[in-house]
Amino acid sequence: MGKSYLLPHRFKKFGWVLLILGMIMGTAMRFFEIDADYFGRIPFFSVVSERNILTHEKHFFEIVENGFLDELVAILIIIGGILVGFCKTKVEDEFISQIRLSSLVWSVYVNYGILFLAVLFVFDMSFFDVMIFNMFTVLLFFIVRFHAQLYKSNRF
Amino acid sequence: MKNTIKVQRAIKDVTQAQLADIIGVSRQTISAIEKNKYVPSTVLALKLARYFEVQIEAVFELTEED
Numbered sequence: 734m735g736k737s738y739l740l741p742h743r744f745k746k747f748g749w750v751l752l753i754l755g756m757i758m759g760t761a762m763r764f765f766e767i768d769a770d771y772f773g774r775i776p777f778f779s780v781v782s783e784r785n786i787l788t789h790e791k792h793f794f795e796i797v798e799n800g801f802l803d804e805l806v807a808i809l810i811i812i813g814g815i816l817v818g819f820c821k822t823k824v825e826d827e828f829i830s831q832i833r834l835s836s837l838v839w840s841v842y843v844n845y846g847i848l849f850l851a852v853l854f855v856f857d858m859s860f861f862d863v864m865i866f867n868m869f870t871v872l873l874f875f876i877v878r879f880h881a882q883l884y885k886s887n888r889f
Numbered sequence: 890m891k892n893t894i895k896v897q898r899a900i901k902d903v904t905q906a907q908l909a910d911i912i913g914v915s916r917q918t919i920s921a922i923e924k925n926k927y928v929p930s931t932v933l934a935l936k937l938a939r940y941f942e943v944q945i946e947a948v949f950e951l952t953e954e955d
Contacts, residue, residue, distance in 0.1 A: 824909070828918035828927050886917040886926075
């Protein structure tokens with residue numbers, strides 16, 4: 734048996750908490766148009782930042798003040814999503830691993846299918862929105878598909 | 890591939906969940922194998938045969954499609 738690269742089951746519940754919190758916060762930010770610096774700005778170490786869209790002037794390796802709400806939401810969704818998606822199930826056996834793999838393949842197809850259509854049919858700032866969602870959708874599609882398949886196999 | 894796990898389970902008088910526990914897999918896996926939705930690995934097939942105390946061919950049998 735090769736390495737599974739999966740995480741211990743005990744982190745899964747914690748992952749759900751982070752993921753749901755991140756998704757609620759992210760949805761609220763969009764829905765109520767809450768700004769990233771709603772709770773203030775804090776210093777970040779920036780590897781690269783482009784301040785001026787017109788001149789493409791880039792700044793490297795410096796401390797920048799930045800509203801942290803969007804970073805917080807993204808980190809919650811990423812860590813939560815990884816934990817929920819890749820913590821072992823209670824009994825992670827070969828059948829579950831097969832469901833996991835096929836769900837992952839399915840979600841990559843669906844994710845890039847949607848992106849493919851978006852590339853062709855969505856433009857300008859709307860495409861920027863697509864890219865924001867696309868950062869997380871492959872993980873979210875996988876989580877939904879995997880758990881739906883698990884639920885289905887639990888019923889027969 | 891078809892299998893006689895349901896029959897073998899009845900002989901041993903164990904539920905899917907009990908068998909899953911003994912073998913160390915999830916109940917879904919036993920159920921999926923019984924319903925011919927999943928073909929187990931050689932290791933799992935051998936473990937099942939060993940538990941039922943029969944030759945592996947008594948549990949699993951190739952069909953026309955295989």
